[in-house]
Amino acid sequence: MRILLIDDDPFTLKLLGRQLSNLGHMVVAHEQAGEALPRLERNEEVFDAVMCDLRMPEMDGIEFVRHLARIGFTGGLVLVSGEDARILQTSERLAREHGLYVLGALRKPVAPDALQRVMDQQRPRHARPRASASAPLTTAELDRAIAEDRLECHYQPKVSVNSGAVTGVETLARLRQADGTLIYPDRFITTAEEHGLINTLTRAVFAAALPQARLWRDAGLDLHVAVNVSMDDLDDLAFPEYVVREAERAGVPLTSLVLEVTESRLSKNPLLPLDILSRLRLKQVGLSIDDFGTGYSTMTQLRDLPFNELKVDRGFVHSACRDASLCAIFEASLGMARQLGMRSVSEGVEDAADWLFLRASGCDLAQGYYIARPMPAAEVANWVELWAARLPELMGSGT
Ligand SMILES: [Mg+2]
Structure with a gap:
């Protein structure tokens, strides 16, 4: 899969990037959501999934999720955060309410098996008719x-x-x-x-x-x-x-x-x-x-x-x-x-x-x-x- 990875912390960015590569994914990494967003808006490249940190200084993860919904992003979404579990769950639910296809939410530090489990969720959408x-x-x-x-x-x-x-x-x-x-x-x-x-x-x-x-x-x-x-x-x-x-x-x-x-x-x-x-x-x-x-x-x-x-x-x-x-x-x-x-x-x-x-x-x-x-x-x-x-x-x- 081709994955757009966003995290303001360079260390996490590198670590997650390597973990995803090890799982066989192609990663495009950004430290700022504001820089990543135009890549999606231009609609020139195809991303199967976006993996995004919640707490970021400029545009935070929740605002970014709102933009994803606005531009009608249809790929998978993975939220990552070092925040407490409830914020992560609330954000996940919010993203779902926006109609986004949420693969899962991961807490930092991200364990390799948890990452793999979430990425394995990528499956044909609308499997169940609504x-x-x-x-x-x-x-x-x-x-x-x-x-x-x-x-x-x-x-x-x-x-x-x-x-x-x-x-x-x-x-x-x-x-x-x-x-x-x-x-x-x-x-x-x-x-x-x-x-x-x-x-x-x-x-x-x-x-x-x-x-x-x-x-x-x-x-x-x-x-x-x-x-x-x-x-x-x-x-x-x-x-x-x-x-x-x-x-x-x-x-x-x-x-x-x-x-x-x-x-x-x-x-x-x-x-x-x-x-x-x-x-x-x-x-x-x-x-x-x-x-x-x-x-x-x-x-x-x-x-x-x-x-x-x-x-x-x-x-x-x-x-x-x-x-x-x-x-x-x-x-x-x-x-x-x-x-x-x-x-x-x-x-x-x-x-x-x-x-x-x-x-x-x-x-x-x-x-x-x-x-x-x-x-x-x-x-x-x-x-x-x-x-x-x-x-x-x-x-x-x-x-
Ligand atoms: Mg009944």
Whole structure:
């Protein structure tokens, strides 16, 4: 790779330059970001990656990162600093927020194996399609999709961290487009919430998920089925009766139903959700506080609402093993769940490192791409068999 290396300290510059050369990279070194920047702006040379110190006298690393974002640099970025780990992590996160492709952050002195690990991260970008790149649906588009019955539910498994047993699935809504492609919730939930369509949408999801839950039970698969509900669904006092009636009609016990509640905005009348959720809980429907730690899914909700499950947001799970701040927040969330007698679920388990971290954490359930992606209902039984085959390996390592 061709790497642009920037550090105001000549000694570090020479040392890192030599380490990178030893790994087979071509290095162009600068002591000042202000001198390096025009090379990138002129766009005459190709750099696969930029490695940049944070504390520099003229233009510091954070300002440089802002310029990288401005000129749309698409190569990898490695931040290097002798500062404390939190500044390095914050800067890394900031660079990611700018949309830059961050390979990693390294503390000085840089150990050769850490350097190699970070440089090995260079891989094809956009490996995972990000649906959020597209614009949200308009009300008319969403209306039409619902009317034309183009809602499709996919199911993402949850497993016990301790035993590996498959405990349930989360129902995730998708809209099938005319050309066969799928639209993901990040493009239509906000539209639905803002235009009073969320009730229609939620009910369509229940209408698909409950009969499916029954089919699994009949096939001998005892799965909890979770449905996402918005706070906007909880403004109708008849909602508990609706849920009970639909579950009875499908022949699904209320104890195997979980409602994952996301609060993307504050409720207009906070008493309504309290009334509705309390009654659902009395009927033994499971209640999960979703995306805990983000938005309005906070301690106030924990205090006020009768949740029996806490889903730690993926943002505090994935990579928590490598990030002391994430790890602290993650562990505090688990601790709260435990003390409140709630089941804990970690979402965003994306790689082997996340899984090993969870195995040692005492978290109850796990969900994420490392375990399974959301899949059509028809694929779940087959996946359960594949999972059983993977289990000995997954449970053997770790703790
Ligand atoms: Mg959810």
